[in-house]
Amino acid sequence: MTIADLIGDLDPIKAARERRDFSDEESIHYGIIPRTNRGIFAINELPDLQPRIQVGLLNILEENDLQIRGFPVRIPLDLALVFTANPEDYTNRGNIITPLKDRIDSQIITHYPTNIEQSQAITDQEAWVSRNGTEPAIPDFYREIVEEIAFAARESEFVDQSSGVSARVPISVLENIVSNVERRNLLTGDQCTVPRIADLAAAIPAISGKVELVYEGEREGPRMIAVDVLGRAVSRVFERRFPRIERDNGLPAKADPIFGKVISHFSGQATIDVSDDMPFSTYEHALGSVPTLKRVAQQFLKTTKAEDTALGMEFVLEGLHQQNLIAKTAVDSIYRYTDMLATMLDNVRRDD
Numbered sequence: 001m002t003i004a005d006l007i008g009d010l011d012p013i014k015a016a017r018e019r020r021d022f023s024d025e026e027s028i029h030y031g032i033i034p035r036t037n038r039g040i041f042a043i044n045e046l047p048d049l050q051p052r053i054q055v056g057l058l059n060i061l062e063e064n065d066l067q068i069r070g071f072p073v074r075i076p077l078d079l080a081l082v083f084t085a086n087p088e089d090y091t092n093r094g095n096i097i098t099p100l101k102d103r104i105d106s107q108i109i110t111h112y113p114t115n116i117e118q119s120q121a122i123t124d125q126e127a128w129v130s131r132n133g134t135e136p137a138i139p140d141f142y143r144e145i146v147e148e149i150a151f152a153a154r155e156s157e158f159v160d161q162s163s164g165v166s167a168r169v170p171i172s173v174l175e176n177i178v179s180n181v182e183r184r185n186l187l188t189g190d191q192c193t194v195p196r197i198a199d200l201a202a203a204i205p206a207i208s209g210k211v212e213l214v215y216e217g218e219r220e221g222p223r224m225i226a227v228d229v230l231g232r233a234v235s236r237v238f239e240r241r242f243p244r245i246e247r248d249n250g251l252p253a254k255a256d257p258i259f260g261k262v263i264s265h266f267s268g269q270a271t272i273d274v275s276d277d278m279p280f281s282t283y284e285h286a287l288g289s290v291p292t293l294k295r296v297a298q299q300f301l302k303t304t305k306a307e308d309t310a311l312g313m314e315f316v317l318e319g320l321h322q323q324n325l326i327a328k329t330a331v332d333s334i335y336r337y338t339d340m341l342a343t344m345l346d347n348v349r350r351d352d
Contacts, residue, residue: 036079175206
C-alpha cells in the first residue's frame with residue numbers, strides 16, 4: 001500500500017498528455033479513499049500500515065481534505081473511516097502512530113463469543129461443511145465439543161491469552177473434521193456423514209496453527225497442548241450431559257449405577273479399539289461389545305439413529321477416560337480403551 005494507492009498522487013503522464021500544470025486538480029490521480037466518497041472505507045490491521053502512510057490520513061480525519069505532494073486539495077469528503085487492530089500487537093509489525101490515534105473519534109472493543117450458542121451461530125455461518133451438496137449430520141453434543149475447544153483454549157495456562165484465541169478456531173476444527181469424514185468414506189465406501197470422537201485428532205492442526213503458546217507451552221509442544229485442549233473440551237461436555245460419578249461415598253466407580261458395568265468391562269484384559277479409518281460396521285460392532293454402553297448413550301444423549309448412537313457410545317468411553325476411570329492408549333491412528341489399573345501396572349513394569 002502506498003500513498004498513491006490510498007490517497008492519491010500527481011500523474012505526470014496525464015498532465016503532459018493534456019498539457020496541464022501540476023497544480024491543476026485534473027493532473028491528480030485520486031486514491032481509493034477519495035473515490036469512496038459518500039461511503040464507508042475500512043482498513044484492516046491498521047498497524048501494518050507504514051507510519052509515513054498513516055500520516056497521510058491525518059488531514060482526512062482532521063480537515064476532511066487531501067494533501068498531495070504539498071498541494072492542499074479541498075474536497076468536501078463525506079465518508080466514514082473504520083480501522084481494525086489487535087488490542088495488543090504481539091508481532092513486530094508496527095503500531096498506530098500517536099497523532100493518528102488522537103484523531104480517531106471512538107475506539108470500540110469487541111469480545112469473543114460469551115456462550116456456546118453465540119459461538120455455534122458464527123461457526124454455522126462461516127464453516128465450509130456442505131460438500132457436493134451433502135450436509136454432515138452432526139449431533140448437538142458433538143457441536144458443543146467443537147465450540148468448547150475455543151473456550152478451553154482461552155482458559156489454558158499454556159496459551160498466550162494476550163494474543164487471544166479467535167472464533168476461527170472452531171470454524172477450522174469443524175472443517176477439518178468434516179474433511180476427515182469425507183476421507184474415511186472414500187476409504188471404506190461408507191455413506192455415513194456422522195463424525196467420530198477419533199476424528200478430533202484431525203482438529204489438532206487447526207488448533208496448533210491458530211493459537212500462540214507461552215514459553216511453557218512451547219516446551220510442552222503444540223501437539224501436546226492441542227491434545228490437552230481437546231481433552232478438556234470433551235470432559236466439560238461430558239460433565240454437562242451425564243450425571244456426576246460420585247467418588248467420595250466410599251464406593252468404587254465400578255459400583256456406579258450408570259457407568260459401573262461399562263467401567264467393570266475393562267477390568268483385566270478387555271480392550272476396545274476404535275479408529276478414524278474403521279468401516280462403520282466394524283466401529284459399531286466394537287462399541288456394541290461393551291455392556292450397557294448403548295443404553296447409557298441413548299438414555300442421556302437422546303440418540304435414535306445408529307450412527308448417532310455409535311458416536312454417543314464412543315463419547316461415553318472418551319468421557320470416562322477424561323475422568324480417569326478407564327485408560328486410553330494411541331498407536332498410529334488406533335485408540336485403545338483399557339483398564340486404568342492394568343495400564344498403570346504395565347507402565348511401572350516397563351519402567352523397571
